[in-house]
Amino acid sequence: MRTRVCITIDTEFSIAGAFSDPALRPVAEPMVTCDVAGRSQGLDFLLATFQRHDIPATFFVEALNRQYFKHDPMAAIARRIHGQGHEVQLHVHPCWSVFRHADWRERVRACPRQDDFFGRDEADTLALIRQGMEAFSDWDLPPPQAFRAGNLQHDDALYQALARSGIRYSSNIGLAVFDSGDPRYALYGGRHERHGVIECPVLTYCDWRLGRRPHLKTLTIAGTSFAEMKTLLEQAHRIGLSLVVILSHPFEYIQSRDQDLRHARRHGIAQRRLTALCQYLDHNRDRYTPSGIAAAAIAVAPDHSVARDRPVAPDHSVAPGHPVAPSRSSSPENPLLEGRLLQSLDRLALQATYACYGQAALLATRGGSR
Numbered sequence: 001m002r003t004r005v006c007i008t009i010d011t012e013f014s015i016a017g018a019f020s021d022p023a024l025r026p027v028a029e030p031m032v033t034c035d036v037a038g039r040s041q042g043l044d045f046l047l048a049t050f051q052r053h054d055i056p057a058t059f060f061v062e063a064l065n066r067q068y069f070k071h072d073p074m075a076a077i078a079r080r081i082h083g084q085g086h087e088v089q090l091h092v093h094p095c096w097s098v099f100r101h102a103d104w105r106e107r108v109r110a111c112p113r114q115d116d117f118f119g120r121d122e123a124d125t126l127a128l129i130r131q132g133m134e135a136f137s138d139w140d141l142p143p144p145q146a147f148r149a150g151n152l153q154h155d156d157a158l159y160q161a162l163a164r165s166g167i168r169y170s171s172n173i174g175l176a177v178f179d180s181g182d183p184r185y186a187l188y189g190g191r192h193e194r195h196g197v198i199e200c201p202v203l204t205y206c207d208w209r210l211g212r213r214p215h216l217k218t219l220t221i222a223g224t225s226f227a228e229m230k231t232l233l234e235q236a237h238r239i240g241l242s243l244v245v246i247l248s249h250p251f252e253y254i255q256s257r258d259q260d261l262r263h264a265r266r267h268g269i270a271q272r273r274l275t276a277l278c279q280y281l282d283h284n285r286d287r288y289t290p291s292g293i294a295a296a297a298i299a300v301a302p303d304h305s306v307a308r309d310r311p312v313a314p315d316h317s318v319a320p321g322h323p324v325a326p327s328r329s330s331s332p333e334n335p336l337l338e339g340r341l342l343q344s345l346d347r348l349a350l351q352a353t354y355a356c357y358g359q360a361a362l363l364a365t366r367g368g369s370r
């Protein structure tokens with residue numbers, strides 16, 4: 001069986017400190033184009049890389065920002081991505097909805113956690129999802145089939161609201177980013193049904209252990225080297241894992257010291273990682289099928305059981321490359337894959353060095369080209 005690999009790009013604008021500092025303003029297109037010296041090192045780099053290697057990707061496009069950006073600059077971005085044949089799916093950050101109130105500053109002061117889905121009332125969550133779906137309709141795009149919550153926050157109310165909205169697929173879970181503490185959502189990867197919605201979590205793996213205690217990491221281009229990704233993909237294929245979801249953002253491909261990304265430089269390491277990943281997937285289509293996330297979720301073989309709403313016991317003791325034993329988990333779709341310690345150490349050292357080098361280079365060229 002081929003393992004489907006979904007590269008997912010959360011495409012979003014930024015509050016950029018405006019909630020806490022009245023002098024700052026939210027930032028739109030620069031968060032997505034990520035221009036350096038007049039060249040887009042974010043979205044254009046991504047689209048060109050995917051095109052070169054014939055990789056269909058999924059862009060989870062944030063749709064509530066138009067509560068603030070009344071001229072709706074995300075519309076053109078979403079249409080452009082759709083025009084290149086990638087899946088455009090719905091991403092929602094609830095924080096943008098506060099801008100519909102004239103007294104938004106007071107509301108943010110009274111309730112700073114504007115961006116939480118976790119603990120939000122189901123009706124309120126459903127209203128936010130429907131606002132996002134309306135944006136897709138206004139943008140003349142097909143209705144979204146898949147959803148990703150801001151900050152990967154999730155709870156029962158979110159899945160119930162998604163089911164009521166008619167959105168059938170989701171990718172709301174990345175345990176190293178957000179862990180609700182609910183064992184039913186302790187999902188490392190694969191595909192799982194919750195409240196009638198098929199959840200395809202961003203892969204969470206163990207990059208090193210302290211004794212038997214695993215250190216968890218959610219798979220992103222910014223945080224995982226290509227060598228580590230290759231190890232994980234080979235392991236996933238070996239154990240018959242149907243799906244690996246990878247998370248990224250356009251701004252991972254530049255380095256900047258500013259909230260508005262005005263002064264930035266290309267992130268060579270991140271760009272080389274994505275290029276190497278796409279090349280690897282392109283050259284190994286006998287084992288992997290690069291795929292949009294809805295296409296992957298739909299392609300569940302009839303005999304391939306999707307784990308239902310039963311609790312899935314997290315298993316932190318699984319041997320590298322082996323699925324969780326059925327007695328510990330309701331599904332072989334929920335293994336905790338293991339990275340290699342030396343590869344993790346290599347990555348940590350390289351990233352620390354490159355971050356320092358990048359900051360020094362930005363300082364040296366401050367005031368120069370964008």
Ligand SMILES: [Zn+2]
Pocket residue numbers: 010012091093149150151
């Ligand atoms: Zn986001």
